[in-house]
Amino acid sequence: MHVCVIGAGVVGVTTAWYLARQGLNVTLVDRLKSAAQGASYANGGQLSYSYVAPLAGPGVLSNLPDWLLNADSPLRFHPRLDLHQWRWCLNFMRACTLGRSRKTTVELLQLSYYSRELVHQLTARESLQFNYRRNGKLIVYRDSQSMALGMQQVAFQASLGSQQHGLSREQCVALEPALAHIASSLTGAIHTPSEEVGDCRLFTQGLLDRLLATGQVKTMFGTEVLGLRRERRRIAAVLTTQGELPVDGVVICSGVASRPLLKEIGIHLPLYPLKGYSLDIPLNEDIARTVPGISVTDSARKVVYAPLGTSLRVAAMVDMGTGNDRIDPSRIDLLKKQVGENVSCAGLVERYPVGWIASRYGAKQTYHRRHPLAQFVAQRGSRCLGFYPGLWQQSCGGGPRQWRTACDRLKTIQGKQGVLISSVVALVGS
Ligand SMILES: Cc1cc2nc3c(=O)[nH]c(=O)nc-3n(C[C@H](O)[C@H](O)[C@H](O)COP(=O)(O)OP(=O)(O)OC[C@H]3O[C@@H](n4cnc5c(N)ncnc54)[C@H](O)[C@@H]3O)c2cc1C
Numbered sequence: 001m002h003v004c005v006i007g008a009g010v011v012g013v014t015t016a017w018y019l020a021r022q023g024l025n026v027t028l029v030d031r032l033k034s035a036a037q038g039a040s041y042a043n044g045g046q047l048s049y050s051y052v053a054p055l056a057g058p059g060v061l062s063n064l065p066d067w068l069l070n071a072d073s074p075l076r077f078h079p080r081l082d083l084h085q086w087r088w089c090l091n092f093m094r095a096c097t098l099g100r101s102r103k104t105t106v107e108l109l110q111l112s113y114y115s116r117e118l119v120h121q122l123t124a125r126e127s128l129q130f131n132y133r134r135n136g137k138l139i140v141y142r143d144s145q146s147m148a149l150g151m152q153q154v155a156f157q158a159s160l161g162s163q164q165h166g167l168s169r170e171q172c173v174a175l176e177p178a179l180a181h182i183a184s185s186l187t188g189a190i191h192t193p194s195e196e197v198g199d200c201r202l203f204t205q206g207l208l209d210r211l212l213a214t215g216q217v218k219t220m221f222g223t224e225v226l227g228l229r230r231e232r233r234r235i236a237a238v239l240t241t242q243g244e245l246p247v248d249g250v251v252i253c254s255g256v257a258s259r260p261l262l263k264e265i266g267i268h269l270p271l272y273p274l275k276g277y278s279l280d281i282p283l284n285e286d287i288a289r290t291v292p293g294i295s296v297t298d299s300a301r302k303v304v305y306a307p308l309g310t311s312l313r314v315a316a317m318v319d320m321g322t323g324n325d326r327i328d329p330s331r332i333d334l335l336k337k338q339v340g341e342n343v344s345c346a347g348l349v350e351r352y353p354v355g356w357i358a359s360r361y362g363a364k365q366t367y368h369r370r371h372p373l374a375q376f377v378a379q380r381g382s383r384c385l386g387f388y389p390g391l392w393q394q395s396c397g398g399g400p401r402q403w404r405t406a407c408d409r410l411k412t413i414q415g416k417q418g419v420l421i422s423s424v425v426a427l428v429g430s
């Protein structure tokens with residue numbers, strides 16, 4: 001039995017791994033030259049299984065005017081004459097209620113716990129090296145209202161099994177001395193000791209190497225999928241720039257690009273692309289001692305910091321409606337400035353001239369050239385089920401933290417294995 005997986009990001013490669021383990025022949029197709037060159041290339045590195053605050057939450061609407069009017073805000077919105085954009089925004093705003101956010105939290109936590117179990121099994125089985133660490137996570141707050149909302153989420157998640165606790169400013173700095181520099185601007189933090197980090201690209205590429213060694217998976221890189229050919233009511237072939245590929249099943253893991261593919265066969269995904277940015281700060285031994293060892297999320301600025309091997313990964317910002325995947329230099333400058341304020345806190349300022357960080361980041365290779373990482377968010381915050389014969393699963397649109405839940409989606413497919421007339425569209429907005 002032959003299955004085509006479209007998209008070789010973390011979701012596609014892990015999907016292929018589970019399918020191959022079921023004894024199926026898999027062809028993994030991607031329009032780019034190798035695996036993990038899309039959103040999986042350089043994400044925030046956070047495997048946050050326990051703190052899953054949905055993007056559409058009750059605090060969001062009151063922050064919107066500030067975010068939209070302030071050029072330095074973490075969220076930038078470019079309005080377009082595009083019905084899909086406005087429909088998406090409307091649905092997103094509708095999802096910003098406490099009830100909806102809690103329902104999404106429950107679903108996300110279930111996915112997260114299950115996925116954590118699967119990721120642990122998979123990485124142990126394949127001995128994957130991807131700068132993995134269980135270093136815990138601090139979400140730091142700069143005002144008491146946001147901290148109070150965060151603590152409400154913690155209380156709710158505690159009822160669902162998450163173990164987290166609030167820290168005062170002093171406790172926060174005692175736990176992570178690298179934050180001493182910005183202590184006066186902090187109100188406190190939420191600490192989740194069980195959280196993990198890892199490099200998504202290394203994970204994906206390492207897993208693909210293992211898969212290729214089994215001989216059960218073929219790759220077609222540099223090959224774009226143009227459409228799906230139907231025969232009566234089922235999908236019989238995948239149409240690519242290299243010709244037609246006959247299939248018994250298809251799994252679509254092509255992020256936001258899944259939308260046009262599925263539209264053709266009458267499935268409408270409520271996905272809209274958001275652009276995010278990331279930086280890598282190379283660490284030498286001296287610097288490594290002065291940057292956070294725990295993952296840190298700066299809640300007000302929406303910047304995440306994760307130590308990954310010999311670098312510190314920083315990811316941030318949401319640009320919506322830019323209509324392109326180019327890097328905006330003004331966003332990179334802003335990010336460098338914010339990182340300089342937070343990280344240089346750790347004693348770098350005395351040792352290096354001010355601007356050291358900026359000049360290092362300014363070098364081309366210090367940010368990810370192709371990344372503004374496209375990030376795909378389903379605003380509905382809940383599962384949508386759709387059915388199409390021959391389409392096993394459409395697996396995209398997991399929002400900002402889809403890596404964390406990648407494995408869960410695949411297990412769903414495992415359950416469906418052998419049942420060709422089944423498909424589950426699992427959109428889990430977060
Ligand atoms: C700034 C940022 C920070 C993030 N931080 C985190 C984090 O800390 N933790 C976390 O869990 N998640 C994080 N995420 C989210 C996570 O990185 C993504 O959800 C995840 O990488 C998505 O994986 P994917 O395989 O679905 O998509 P991708 O990695 O984008 O893969 C999709 C693939 O499909 C291919 N493709 C598309 N269309 C076609 C076509 N027609 N034909 C052939 N190939 C096609 C593309 O080339 C691409 O390789 C972050 C995202 C961003 C943007």
